[in-house]
Amino acid sequence: MPRADEIEVTVFGPGYGECIVIHIGSGKWVIVDSCLDDAGEPASISYLTKLGISIEDSVISVSASHWHDDHIKGLAKTVAACRSARLSLGAALTYSEFLAFLQVFEDQPVQKLDRGGTELLNCLKIVNETGRSIKPLSEDTLIFDFQPNALAHRRQVELRALSPSGQQFSDFLTRLKHFPAIIMGRTKGRIVEPSRNDLSVAMILTVGQQGVLLGADLEQVSDPKKSWQAVVDARKGKSPLSHLFKVPHHGSYNAHNDDVWIEMLDQSLQAVVTPWTRGGHRLPRESDLNRLRRLSSKCYLTSTKTIPKKRRYNAQILKQIKSAGVKFDSSIYSSGHVTFRWIPDSSSPSVGLFGGAVAI
Numbered sequence: 497m498p499r500a501d502e503i504e505v506t507v508f509g510p511g512y513g514e515c516i517v518i519h520i521g522s523g524k525w526v527i528v529d530s531c532l533d534d535a536g537e538p539a540s541i542s543y544l545t546k547l548g549i550s551i552e553d554s555v556i557s558v559s560a561s562h563w564h565d566d567h568i569k570g571l572a573k574t575v576a577a578c579r580s581a582r583l584s585l586g587a588a589l590t591y592s593e594f595l596a597f598l599q600v601f602e603d604q605p606v607q608k609l610d611r612g613g614t615e616l617l618n619c620l621k622i623v624n625e626t627g628r629s630i631k632p633l634s635e636d637t638l639i640f641d642f643q644p645n646a647l648a649h650r651r652q653v654e655l656r657a658l659s660p661s662g663q664q665f666s667d668f669l670t671r672l673k674h675f676p677a678i679i680m681g682r683t684k685g686r687i688v689e690p691s692r693n694d695l696s697v698a699m700i701l702t703v704g705q706q707g708v709l710l711g712a713d714l715e716q717v718s719d720p721k722k723s724w725q726a727v728v729d730a731r732k733g734k735s736p737l738s739h740l741f742k743v744p745h746h747g748s749y750n751a752h753n754d755d756v757w758i759e760m761l762d763q764s765l766q767a768v769v770t771p772w773t774r775g776g777h778r779l780p781r782e783s784d785l786n787r788l789r790r791l792s793s794k795c796y797l798t799s800t801k802t803i804p805k806k807r808r809y810n811a812q813i814l815k816q817i818k819s820a821g822v823k824f825d826s827s828i829y830s831s832g833h834v835t836f837r838w839i840p841d842s843s844s845p846s847v848g849l850f851g852g853a854v855a856i
């Protein structure tokens with residue numbers, strides 16, 4: 497359990513999924529994204545419960561970086577448990593996410609949503625029922641801040657969104673004009689949706705003179721007004737640099753931007769990456785790990801141990817899979833997390849590795 501004057505950043509990455517839990521000081525906690533632990537519970541809630549934290553009172557903010565399955569499993573349950581927390585999410589929406597808003601706030605008839613839209617719908621229902629509001633995020637949106645005298649470590653703390661960019665938001669507004677016709681079933685397939693990764697919300701946590709950069713799944717695109725290049729350009733000359741980096745998109749080269757490492761990160765940087773696996777594809781690749789080793793002073797992977805995937809299915813389901821002739825990946829990374837803890841401006845983080853997490 498961190499002391500009142502300590503910052504703690506814990507990154508959970510069971511192999512498919514990602515969640516970040518932060519103690520910002522004086523018993524106040526923040527959650528970004530959601531994944532499930534080996535028991536099928538939101539990793540953030542299990543962790544805080546184990547620490548004996550009053551989740552209802554102590555979690556002040558819950559954010560969704562984007563609505564891909566690996567970042568939102570258990571998010572509605574998390575929003576329900578964190579009754580004092582404000583929910584924040586990216587302001588640029590996909591069609592399914594837009595429908596979730598319509599269904600909750602305009603009482604529109606239910607249309608089929610994808611999994612991300614469904615989880616958003618469930619989160620919005622809880623927010624609505626509990627009289628809370630959401631905070632829409634785009635570049636440079638302040639999610640919350642605390643003045644130095646408000647917290648035991650006497651440092652100013654703020655969490656700020658860095659994306660989606662203004663261009664990505666105005667592209668969303670342009671797409672929006674087609675949505676009513678799609679709802680009426682008239683222009684199906686006419687709009688091209690951006691990837692949810694491209695709309696995802698990167699953030700910077702500032703504590704005194706130190707920063708923590710949370711890269712979400714934000715990928716690199718060719719348009720400099722979008723994604724990482726827009727983030728770098730907007731942050732040029734701004735302090736602080738970050739000494740801790742949650743590497744974007746599970747270490748994938750698609751999310752790498754040299755300027756992020758040059759302009760936004762401290763030389764003493766510690767990096768942490770969560771693995772991802774689906775259908776035989778895995779991130780990070782060996783080449784990604786080599787790049788991350790080269791660029792950071794220390795780098796950690798939240799999980800490497802594998803457990804048989806068949807443990808996750810009962811005998812009946814396994815029989816059905818076998819008889820259908822479906823091949824599937826026989827192993828999956830087990831749950832793991834990395835914890836960084838430090839006193840602001842006075843020490844480098846101490847690191848704890850749990851459940852198969854390793855230094856790479």
Ligand SMILES: [Zn+2]
Nearest residue numbers: 566567713745
């Ligand atoms: Zn992801």
